[in-house]
Amino acid sequence: MDSDVLLEVAIQEAGYEPGISKLHNINISVKRGKLTGLIGPNGAGKSTAIKGILGLLPFADAQVTYGGSSDKYAYVPEQPLFYDRLTLWEHLSLAAAVYGMDEPEFEAEGNMLLEKFRMTQVRDHLPESFSKGMRQKMMLMLGFLVKPDVYIVDEPFIGLDPRATKDFLSLLEEERRRGAGVLMSTHVLDTAEKICDDFIMISSGEVVASGTIDDIREAASLPEASLFDCFDVLT
Incomplete structure (x- = not known):
């Protein structure tokens, strides 16, 4: 190869x-x-x-x-997938834990993505309250977080x-x-x-x-x- x-x-x-x-x-x-x-x-x-x-x-x-x-690798699906009881930040934290990111790296990358996608104000909100576009942005953030x-x-x-x-x-x-x-x-x-x-x-x-x-x-x-x-x- x-x-x-x-x-x-x-x-x-x-x-x-x-x-x-x-x-x-x-x-x-x-x-x-x-x-x-x-x-x-x-x-x-x-x-x-x-x-x-x-x-x-x-x-x-x-x-x-x-x-x-x-x-x-990171997979970003067409239809957003999320846990009803986890906030946006908790979704990011879970992904970081799965991929073994240390806390300082996660904090820096997570906050950068929140700012980049203008989602800082909903950091601690549940995604079930998000619009379709906001849910899609969350999926993209989860993908970019792990830098695959x-x-x-x-x-x-x-x-x-x-x-x-x-x-x-x-x-x-x-x-x-x-x-x-x-x-x-x-x-x-x-x-x-x-x-x-x-x-x-x-x-x-x-x-x-x-x-x-x-x-x-x-x-x-x-x-x-x-x-x-x-x-x-x-x-």
Whole structure:
């Protein structure tokens, strides 16, 4: 495995029921400091592929290999998950304990994230009182807290207002400069075209194109087209 590759995925077949495959021959490689966009129409298999990577599918013929100095990864789900009786700060504290962060490091990183996402005022509130966007910001904060080698992010822009989106992209860029790799599923194609280094385009559970934006344009036979126009042709 190339030393610059932090996540290597080969899914031959995968699905939710025996004999009924939702994915076929999906290959994904995420490199150090790079952002790979997993794109496709609704129902194409993006979230199923992420579940396959995380080992959450009941039926999967797949190999998933992590590189880097550790096997740490952060998963940010599309639908926020939280404990009803824990405050925002207690969620962060629990994540820090799971990943073995010492108290001074946790205090510094946790407070930085609260300020960055403008959540300091709800530090001790229960997330059940949060809006959808605030819950999504909490999920992002939990991911950024542990500074993993790899981020696996499923539809991060849903529910985020423009300012929160800018804050998220700023932190993501900092993490990429640190050397982290990112796999991001999204259907926000205009943003994906601006920030992603390469793409895996899925349709009907199979890869229809992959590579840089120029590779995607070549596959679509549209040399000057936007990602959206290529997407429209290929899927």
